[in-house]
Structures are given as C-alpha cells and as structure tokens.
Amino acid sequence: xxxxxxxxxxxxxxxxxxxxxxxxxxxxxxxxxxxxxxxxxxxxxxxxxxxxxxxxxxxxxxxxxxxxxxxxxxxxxxxxxxxxxxxxxxxxxxxxxxxxxxxxxxxxxxxxxxxxxxxxxxxxxxxxxxxxxxxxxxxxxxxxxxxxxxxxxxxxxxxxxxxxxxxxxxxxxxxxxxxxxxxxxxxxxxxxxxxxxxxxxxxxxxxxxxxxxxxxxxxxxxxxxxxxxxxxxxxxxxxxxxxxxxxxxxxxxxxxxxxxxxxxxxxxxxxxxxxxxxxxxxxxxxxxxxxxxxxx
Amino acid sequence: xxxxxxxxxxxxxxxxxxxxxxxxxxxxxxxxxxxxxxxxxxxxxxxxxxxxxxxxxxxxxxxxxxxxxxxxxxxxxxxxxxxxxxxxxxxxxxxxxxxxxxxxxxxxxxxxxxxxxxxxxxxxxxxxxxxxxxxxxxxxxxxxxxxxxxxxxxxxxxxxxxxxxxxxxxxxxxxxxxxxxxxxxxxxxxxxxxxxxxxxxxxxxxxxxxxxxxxxxxxxxxxxxxxxxxxxxxxxxxxxxxxxxxxxxxxxxxxxxxxxxxxxxxxxxxxxxxxxxxxxxxxxxxxxxxxxxxxxxxxxxxxxxxxxxxxxxxxxxxxxxxxxxxxxx
Amino acid sequence: xxxxxxxxxxxxxxxxxxxxxxxxxxxxxxxxxxxxxxxxxxxxxxxxxxxxxxxxxxxxxxxxxxxxxxxxxxxxxxxxxxxxxxxxxxxxxxxxxxxxxxxxxxxxxxxxxxxxxxxxxxxxxxxxxxxxxxxxxxxxxxxxxxxxxxxxxxxxxxxxxxxxxxxxxxxxxxxxxxxxxxxxxxxxxxxxxxxxxxxxxxxxxxxxxxxxxxxxxxxxxxxxxxxxxxxxxxxxxxxxxxxxxxxxxxxxxxxxxxxxxxxxxxxxxxxxxxxxxxxxxxxxxxxxxxxxxxxxxxxxxxxxxxxxxxxxxxxxxxxxxxxxxxxxxxxxxxxxxxxxxxxxxxxxxxx
Numbered sequence: 001x002x003x004x005x006x007x008x009x010x011x012x013x014x015x016x017x018x019x020x021x022x023x024x025x026x027x028x029x030x031x032x033x034x035x036x037x038x039x040x041x042x043x044x045x046x047x048x049x050x051x052x053x054x055x056x057x058x059x060x061x062x063x064x065x066x067x068x069x070x071x072x073x074x075x076x077x078x079x080x081x082x083x084x085x086x087x088x089x090x091x092x093x094x095x096x097x098x099x100x101x102x103x104x105x106x107x108x109x110x111x112x113x114x115x116x117x118x119x120x121x122x123x124x125x126x127x128x129x130x131x132x133x134x135x136x137x138x139x140x141x142x143x144x145x146x147x148x149x150x151x152x153x154x155x156x157x158x159x160x161x162x163x164x165x166x167x168x169x170x171x172x173x174x175x176x177x178x179x180x181x182x183x184x185x186x187x188x189x190x191x192x193x194x195x196x197x198x199x200x201x202x203x204x205x206x207x208x209x210x211x212x213x214x215x216x217x218x219x220x221x222x223x224x225x226x227x228x229x230x231x232x233x234x235x236x237x238x239x240x241x242x243x244x245x246x247x248x249x250x251x252x253x254x255x256x257x258x259x260x261x262x263x264x265x266x267x268x269x270x271x272x273x274x275x276x277x278x279x280x281x282x283x284x285x286x287x288x289x290x291x292x293x294x295x296x
Numbered sequence: 297x298x299x300x301x302x303x304x305x306x307x308x309x310x311x312x313x314x315x316x317x318x319x320x321x322x323x324x325x326x327x328x329x330x331x332x333x334x335x336x337x338x339x340x341x342x343x344x345x346x347x348x349x350x351x352x353x354x355x356x357x358x359x360x361x362x363x364x365x366x367x368x369x370x371x372x373x374x375x376x377x378x379x380x381x382x383x384x385x386x387x388x389x390x391x392x393x394x395x396x397x398x399x400x401x402x403x404x405x406x407x408x409x410x411x412x413x414x415x416x417x418x419x420x421x422x423x424x425x426x427x428x429x430x431x432x433x434x435x436x437x438x439x440x441x442x443x444x445x446x447x448x449x450x451x452x453x454x455x456x457x458x459x460x461x462x463x464x465x466x467x468x469x470x471x472x473x474x475x476x477x478x479x480x481x482x483x484x485x486x487x488x489x490x491x492x493x494x495x496x497x498x499x500x501x502x503x504x505x506x507x508x509x510x511x512x513x514x515x516x517x518x519x520x521x522x523x524x525x526x527x528x529x530x531x532x533x534x535x536x537x538x539x540x541x542x543x544x545x546x547x548x549x550x551x552x553x554x555x556x557x558x559x560x561x562x563x564x565x566x567x568x569x570x571x572x573x574x575x576x577x578x579x580x581x582x583x584x585x586x587x588x589x590x591x592x593x594x595x596x597x598x599x600x601x602x603x604x605x606x607x608x609x610x611x612x613x614x615x616x617x618x619x620x621x622x623x624x625x
Numbered sequence: 626x627x628x629x630x631x632x633x634x635x636x637x638x639x640x641x642x643x644x645x646x647x648x649x650x651x652x653x654x655x656x657x658x659x660x661x662x663x664x665x666x667x668x669x670x671x672x673x674x675x676x677x678x679x680x681x682x683x684x685x686x687x688x689x690x691x692x693x694x695x696x697x698x699x700x701x702x703x704x705x706x707x708x709x710x711x712x713x714x715x716x717x718x719x720x721x722x723x724x725x726x727x728x729x730x731x732x733x734x735x736x737x738x739x740x741x742x743x744x745x746x747x748x749x750x751x752x753x754x755x756x757x758x759x760x761x762x763x764x765x766x767x768x769x770x771x772x773x774x775x776x777x778x779x780x781x782x783x784x785x786x787x788x789x790x791x792x793x794x795x796x797x798x799x800x801x802x803x804x805x806x807x808x809x810x811x812x813x814x815x816x817x818x819x820x821x822x823x824x825x826x827x828x829x830x831x832x833x834x835x836x837x838x839x840x841x842x843x844x845x846x847x848x849x850x851x852x853x854x855x856x857x858x859x860x861x862x863x864x865x866x867x868x869x870x871x872x873x874x875x876x877x878x879x880x881x882x883x884x885x886x887x888x889x890x891x892x893x894x895x896x897x898x899x900x901x902x903x904x905x906x907x908x909x910x911x912x913x914x915x916x917x918x919x920x921x922x923x924x925x926x927x928x929x930x931x932x933x934x935x936x937x938x939x940x941x942x943x944x945x946x947x948x949x950x951x952x953x954x955x956x957x958x959x960x961x962x963x964x965x966x967x968x969x970x971x972x973x974x975x976x
Binding site for chain 2: 674675782783784785812813814815816817818820821824825839841842843845846866869870879880881882883884885886887888889890891893896897898900901
C-alpha cells in the first residue's frame with residue numbers, strides 16, 4: 001500500500017505521503033472488543049442461517065413421549081413441554097429474533113437519518129419534527145411498542161413496526177445533532193457557493209458525514225430490539241407460537257421453570273450473548289468512528 | 297552551557313504510540329535555560345516544539361507517549377524521573393506555563409478570583425481574603441483595567457486578550473523562575489499580540505524570571521527572545537543568539553524559513569518557497585530529515601544523520617556540510 | 626472602464642439577528658456602509674482584526690449571506706434586491722471561494738477528484754470523460770500528481786489540501802475568487818508555496834481576487850490595493866505601496882506598528898492600548914476613537930466617512946478632512962480635488 005508519487009506541476013516537488021487507506025477498518029480490525037463482539041454476532045448469525053443443516057429436526061415436531069427430557073446427547077438442550085427439541089427451537093428462534101433486531105435497527109436507522117437530516121437542513125421543519133420525536137421519546141420504548149403491537153395485532157410485522165417507531169427518535173436526534181455541525185462546515189458552504197441543491201447538499205455532504213454516531217447507535221438498537229422482542233413475546237403480544245422466537249420460548253418455559261430449567265436457560269443465553277456481542281461491536285465502532293468519546 | 301543554568305535538558309527523546317507502533321516525536325533535544333534567560337523556540341507543525349515544552353513538566357499524554365531517553369535537570373533533580381508529588385510542587389510554583397488557547401485553559405464556571413486563588417492556595421497556603429487581595433494585585437500587574445471589579449467576573453465575559461492576561465496572572469502568581477509560553481499570542485489579533493508580548497517583556501524584567509517562548513512566528517521570536525532554538529521534524533537544527541541567527545543563519549532550513557517569509561517592508565513578486573512538505577514523524581528518511589527539501593543537499597547528508605555541532609561559543613548547527621566547512625558563507 | 630469593474634460594492638450594511646443578554650432578539654451590526662470596487666485581474670486585500678467584518682463581506686460577495694442594506698454588483702449584475710436569485714445563478718460559475726481551513730473545506734468522504742469536480746457536476750455542462758480530464762488538468766495546474774484524484778483528503782498534508790481547494794475553485798474557470806485567509810492555517814514554509822501558486826494562477830488566467838487576511842506581510846506580497854477594516858467599516862483603502870509606506874489612518878499605523886518583524890535590532894514603536902469595541906454597543910462617532918492617540922472631541926460625535934486624500938487613497942478620519950486640523954502636515958500629499966488641504970502623516974507615526 002506504499003506508493004510515492006512525484007509532482008511535475010508549477011510548484012514542483014509536491015511529494016505525497018505514502019498511501020494510507022482503510023485506516024478506520026484497520027483500527028476496527030485491531031480493536032479487541034470489536035473482535036470479540038464480531039465473533040459472537042457472526043457465530044449466532046451463522047447458527048441461525050444454517051439452523052436446518054445443524055439440527056435437521058422440525059422445530060414444531062412434537063413428541064409427547066419425550067416431554068421435559070433434560071439435556072442429553074440426543075437433545076443437547078433438552079426438550080420442552082411438547083417434547084420439541086429446545087436446541088432446534090433456539091436455533092430457529094435466533095432466526096426470528098436476530099431478523100427482528102436487524103430489521104428494526106436498519107429501519108429505525110434509515111428513518112432517523114432522513115428525519116434528522118431534514119430537520120437540520122430545513123430549519124422550518126425542525127421544530128415540528130423534533131416535537132414529534134420528543135413526544136415519541138417521552139414514552140418508555142417498551143410501553144410504546146406494547147401499545148402499538150396491541151393495536152396492530154400480535155404478529156412479527158407488528159413487533160418490527162412498533163420497535164422501529166420506538167427507536168426512531170433517538171436516531172433522529174443523533175443525526176440532527178451532528179448534521180447541524182456538519183452543515184456549517186466549509187465544504188458544505190463550498191457546495192452552496194457552487195449552487196448545489198438542497199438534496200445534493202443533504203445526501204452527498206451532510207448525511208455521509210453525520211451517520212457515524214448513528215451506526216454506533218444502530219448496533220445498540222439491534223441489541224435492544226432483541227431484548228424488547230423477548231419482552232413483548234413474553235407478555236404475549238409478540239411473535240406467536242408455534243413460530244419460535246427467543247422471547248416466546250422463554251414465555252412457554254416459564255411455567256415449568258423449576259422442573260425444566262433448560263427450556264428457559266438456553267434462549268436466555270442466546271439473548272445475553274447477542275446483546276453482549278452487539279454491545280462490544282458498538283463500543284468498538286464508537287471508539288474508532290467517534291474519537292471524541294475515546295477513552296485514554 | 298552556562299554555569300548558572302536553571303533547567304538543563306539533555307538528549308530528550310519522546311515517542312508517541314500510533315497504529316504502527318512507537319514513532320519518535322522529538323529526538324536528542326538538548327539545551328539549557330539560564331537563570332533569567334529569554335529563549336525562543338521556533339518551528340512549524342511537527343517540529344516538536346510543544347512536545348518539548350510539555351515534556352519538561354512531564355505533562356505529556358500518559359499511555360500514548362513515553363520518554364525513550366534523556367533527562368530534564370532542575371534544582372538537582374531529574375524531572376523525568378522525580379516522583380509525581382515533587383513535580384506537582386514544581387509545576388506552577390517554580391515552572392509555570394501559558395498556553396495558546398486562553399479559553400479552554402480557564403474553567404468557565406469559576407470566577408477569575410477563584411482560579412487565581414486556587415494556584416495561590418495550592419502552593420502558598422494563603423487565606424481566602426489574602427488570596428483575593430493578591431489576585432487583584434496580580435490583575436493589576438498584568439494591566440487589566442479595573443482589576444477589583446474584574447476579579448469577580450467569569451472568563452466568558454472577558455475578551456481573548458484579557459483571558460490571556462488572566463492566564464499570565466495565574467502563571468506568575470507564585471513568582472516562577474521559568475515561564476514557558478506556548479504560542480501565547482497565536483490566537484490573538486495583531487495589536488493585542490503586541491500588547492501581550494510587551495507585557496511578557498515587562499514582567500520578565502520586573503520579576504527576573506526566565507521565559508521560554510514557543511512560536512511558529514519568526515517575527516514574534518525576533519522581537520522577544522535573546523536566544524533562539526530552531527526545530528525541524530523533532531530535532532534542534534540550529535541554536536544561536538537572536539542577532540546572530542537573524543543576521544547570519546547557518547542551517548539551510550533556517551535560511552529557507554527566513555527567505556520564505558513575505559516582508560512587510562515591501563518586495564513584490566514570487567516568494568522563495570521551500571519545496572516539498574514537512575515529513576510525518578514516522579516517515580523513513582535516510583540521514584538528514586531536511587535533506588529531501590534542502591537546496592544544498594549532498595551525498596554525505598543522506599549517508600548519516602547530522603549531529604548538532606557547536607560552531608562557536610553560543611552557536612550550534614545540525615548540518616554536516618555547514619559544520620564541516622564552517623567559515624564559508 | 627466600467628467593463629473592467631468586476632465587483633462593485635456600495636454602502637453595504639449587514640446585521641445579524643442574535644439573542645441578547647436576556648434572550649430577546651438584538652441586531653448585531655457587523656458591516657457599516659462598506660464600499661469598494663475590484664477590477665479585472667486585480668487583487669484587493671481586505672485586512673483587519675477579528676470582528677472587523679472582513680470575512681462576512683467576503684461571504685456576501687459569493688451569495689452566502691444576503692446583506693441588509695446597500696448594493697453589490699458582480700459582473701455588472703446586482704445580486705442584491707429583487708433579481709438576486711436569478712443574477713446569482715447567472716454569475717455563479719464565474720465566482721469562487723477559497724477557505725481558510727483546508728481540513729474543513731473538503732468533504733472527507735469524497736475522493737479528491739469528486740470534490741474538485743463538484744462545481745462541474747452541479748453546473749452539469751460536461752461529459753464524464755471531459756470532466757475527468759478536466760480534474761487531471763486542474764490537479765496539474767495546482768502542482769499535484771494526476772493520480773491524486775483517486776485519493777481521499779486525509780491522505781494529504783495541509784498545504785496539499787489547500788492546493789486541492791484551489792483546484793476546485795478553478796474548476797469552472799472563474800473570473801473572481803474570494804480567498805478568505807487562504808494561508809493563515811498553513812505553516813510558514815507552506816504559505817509561500819500557496820501564495821506563489823495564487824499569484825501564478827492570476828498571471829495565467831487574469832483572475833481577480835478579494836484577498837481577506839490578517840497577516841499584513843502576506844497581504845503586501847499578493848495584493849494591488851488594500852482596504853483596512855475596523856469594527857465593520859473600511860477606515861482606509863489605498864494602493865498597497867501607498868498604504869504600507871505612508872499609512873494615514875491612525876488605526877492602519879497602529880496595525881503596521883504592531884506587526885512583529887524578523888529583525889531583532891528594530892526599535893519597537895509604542896504599542897497601542899485598548900481592544901476592539903463590542904459591535905453590540907459600538908462607541909458613538911469614530912469607532913476607533915477609544916484607542917486613537919489623536920482622538921479629538923469631534924471624533925466622539927461624528928462618524929468619519931471615506932474621502933479621497935490623494936495618491937488614489939481614501940481615508941475615513943477627521944484628521945484628514947478640515948484645513949484647520951493639522952495645518953503643518955500637508956507636505957506629503959498633493960491637495961485633493963476639492964481644495965481642502967490634506968493632512969500628512971509624519972507627525973502621527975510614532976515609530
């Protein structure tokens with residue numbers, strides 16, 4: 001990656017420094033907690049994606065004779081009250097839980113970015129948009145989501161919409177704050193002087209330079225959404241059985257928590273590992289992308 | 297060099313941690329500051345002039361930088377190895393510092409009086425009432441008009457020039473023997489800069505302290521210092537009395553720097569420009585670090601890094617050809 | 626002759642609405658009755674300390690702010706008043722700006738080539754191939770390797786970034802460039818390179834510059850005429866040698882005296898006291914009278930206006946108005962057209 005070029009222009013001798021590319025990526029790759037977080041998240045994602053290959057059992061296949069078998073060689077995570085394999089259900093549940101987390105993170109991120117940039121660029125929109133965000137933010141996220149899923153009916157789509165609505169305001173605020181700084185920078189002024197349209201300024205200059213903190217926020221939203229989905233499903237307004245999600249497996253296992261602890265333990269571990277991995281990932285991203293918050 | 301040296305820096309070498317390991321920010325910096333002396337340190341970005349100043353008081357960033365070699369001797373101790381408690385006593389009391397940005401150096405939620413008395417109480421254990429009286433005296437000393445009223449104001453009510461005066465008042469509160477001023481006028485307007493430089497000159501004479509002024513501006517250095525140290529890419533390249541340096545600089549970099557300054561006294565047309573750019577600290581350069589930009593570079597310059605050689609009682613130059621054939625102009 | 630005046634500024638006023646001490650809106654008058662012209666191929670220097678309004682004036686000229694009073698004509702078209710938008714759009718391609726901080730002036734996420742080509746892309750007048758060729762040509766013009774286009778700004782030093790900013794400014798072959806402190810963020814050894822580049826480009830393309838700076842030595846090197854600003858007004862404007870050899874306005878004199886010279890043997894003149902007054906509560910009369918060593922009773926009441934004082938110079942100072950003021954000091958300046966004897970400077974300079 002080292003090439004040194006010589007100039008031939010009027011000033012002459014304008015020697016460029018050796019090339020340094022992908023500095024952020026390289027710093028990320030060297031960041032310890034990012035490495036651990038990435039490994040955890042990838043591990044869970046791979047397990048979810050290849051769930052059919054890993055177990056080969058139908059997650060809803062019931063064998064009443066095999067109810068409440070503790071973890072053994074045949075059923076590494078044991079079986080539940082219907083005799084279903086908990087490992088299989090946890091793997092299939094990971095698909096649902098991780099998918100919800102990912103979609104909510106991406107959708108709330110995109111909506112937050114657009115609202116934040118609009119509010120920063122068009123000052124007349126700022127007050128109405130931000131008051132709306134404040135109104136949404138004034139409810140605890142889980143309560144808001146509970147209300148929305150109750151209204152829309154307990155389905156996966158409702159959970160996604162509800163959580164997206166709940167997490168948009170934080171993203172919008174973050175993007176707006178950094179967009180307000182970026183819009184005053186000289187390169188944005190330069191674009192204005194050259195006659196750039198508002199759209200060009202927003203999407204070519206302001207947005208790309210305001211999203212770093214949002215990216216960090218998105219990893220945390222990913223983690224929160226997994227937790228929130230679990231809570232909603234636990235309360236019965238989330239993903240409905242027989243479709244497995246980490247939340248409803250735990251919900252189903254709670255009545256037998258003392259006899260069959262494994263039914264709740266393994267999906268719970270899944271949630272913890274996913275949340276831990278995503279948080280480590282987010283910390284790493286923040287250290288690299290946002291030097292202001294860097295420790296030491 | 298002098299018998300009555302106050303601070304003696306020997307072979308100071310400081311390294312910074314980067315993505316690619318430790319890189320050397322300053323290397324082999326050696327000079328003395330005599331009692332009551334007035335030393336100017338001039339250099340561009342990356343020259344290591346501020347690192348030198350911070351290292352003298354061990355104020356460098358811990359964890360991301362380290363001393364590789366060298367010593368800073370003051371009053372019989374090596375400040376680089378002295379216990380933290382000793383250093384805390386020396387900082388502010390014996391050696392004080394003034395920085396470039398007077399706004400971020402002052403705490404916005406404390407009044408001027410609080411901030412000055414903090415230093416006084418810390419080092420001299422005076423009572424609050426006495427500290428207030430002393431604070432007013434100090435503000436008078438740095439020529440802040442209406443000191444008895446201003447002493448109770450908050451920093452944001454003051455202009456940049458006034459804030460820098462307050463910083464100087466804090467710095468001289470304990471009558472230090474050495475004041476290190478790191479670009480103290482860079483953030484200020486030209487007429488205010490003249491006022492602050494005059495104030496520093498007067499205070500130096502009144503209090504008999506030594507001053508080490510760090511600046512990128514040769515004009516400021518020429519008007520203030522008695523002795524000038526020129527730094528480039530982490531090394532001292534020239535060290536000479538001010539009149540000698542400006543009359544007959546010996547290092548090609550010093551020459552180039554002076555030639556590239558546009559003159560207020562006229563002369564239109566193209567300026568002399570040193571070609572190339574300032575190298576990064578970790579850029580591999582064989583021999584002299586100024587070699588790639590030097591108009592007089594020779595084979596010998598690339599063969600070995602030049603040493604800082606004395607070419608007179610008070611003049612040192614880091615340039616192999618110039619020190620070998622000293623005598624030619 | 627009129628064709629050769631690219632920029633014509635008359636009685637420019639600018640006030641910003643800000644929050645006052647108790648939160649109520651207050652008007653901050655940043656510019657007061659500014660007037661100047663810039664000719665084709667000419668560089669006008671605009672010097673002054675912080676709060677003088679020099680940077681605001683430059684931003685008004687490229688359409689970033691709409692002035693609250695007065696008129697600005699660019700290339701003969703008024704960019705103030707009802708036709709502002711249409712005329713700005715018409716002159717935009719001939720108008721450019723070079724910023725002070727080369728680190729903030731380039732979008733860190735765009736490749737250098739895309740930054741340079743941005744004015745071309747916005748104008749939408751070139752094919753993709755022509756555009757890329759033009760970028761390479763521009764890079765060469767400012768002394769950077771052609772392959773720099775593929776790199777990102779962080780790979781360049783401050784001086785090199787300023788070259789990139791200049792290349793972007795040249796993209797549409799403008800006639801007039803506002804340079805706002807273009808070298809003050811650069812190291813001394815880089816400053817000279819950029820100053821030389823700006824002068825070479827002017828000679829090559831016949832550019833006009835408004836060169837805003839606080840460094841008087843730099844201004845002398847690059848400009849033809851210099852306007853000195855203080856607290857929102859021009860106090861003196863003159864051909865540069867006239868201004869630097871014989872400054873008339875007491876503020877110009879104080880400013881020149883205050884510049885440190887690289888000459889240890891220099892006898893330092895008296896330092897001027899005081900500070901720039903607040904624009905919120907400006908002093909009545911001449912805004913400089915609070916610091917002026919020659920202030921007269923009249924200066925506390927009357928605002929002086931710019932008047933011709935000979936040698937192509939205009940000064941806004943009561944010292945150079947009436948015949949009665951300094952009768953003995955007329956030896957340096959020819960009489961002005963209206964017959965009033967102009968006052969000279971020797972008695973005013975302290976150094």
